[in-house]
Amino acid sequence: xxxxxxxxxxPSSYGAYVPDLPGCVAVGESEQEALQLIQEAIEFxxxxxxxxxxxxPVPHSSSTFVEVYA
Numbered sequence: 001x002x003x004x005x006x007x008x009x010x011p012s013s014y015g016a017y018v019p020d021l022p023g024c025v026a027v028g029e030s031e032q033e034a035l036q037l038i039q040e041a042i043e044f045x046x047x048x049x050x051x052x053x054x055x056x057p058v059p060h061s062s063s064t065f066v067e068v069y070a
Contacts (some may be wrong), residue, residue: 004061019061020041021045022029 007016014031017039018024024045028034046056 001056001059003042003059004063006033006063007034018042018045020057020059 003018005016013027014034015024016034024041026037028037052069
């Protein structure tokens with residue numbers, strides 16, 4: 001499965017989260033580290049759902065860019 005991941009740059013780190021998996025987040029010192037950690041977090045999150053007898057959410061989020069002139 002492919003889940004959309006949102007990466008945000010903060011003052012001293014990068015955060016990542018998955019809209020389709022509430023509570024699935026990661027923080028890294030670089031964007032690359034945040035992406036690596038969110039992949040691990042997704043796998044761990046899905047494993048927990050399986051072990052808890054819950055269904056795996058089907059990815060449905062998407063993203064696009066809208067250009068505006070400021």
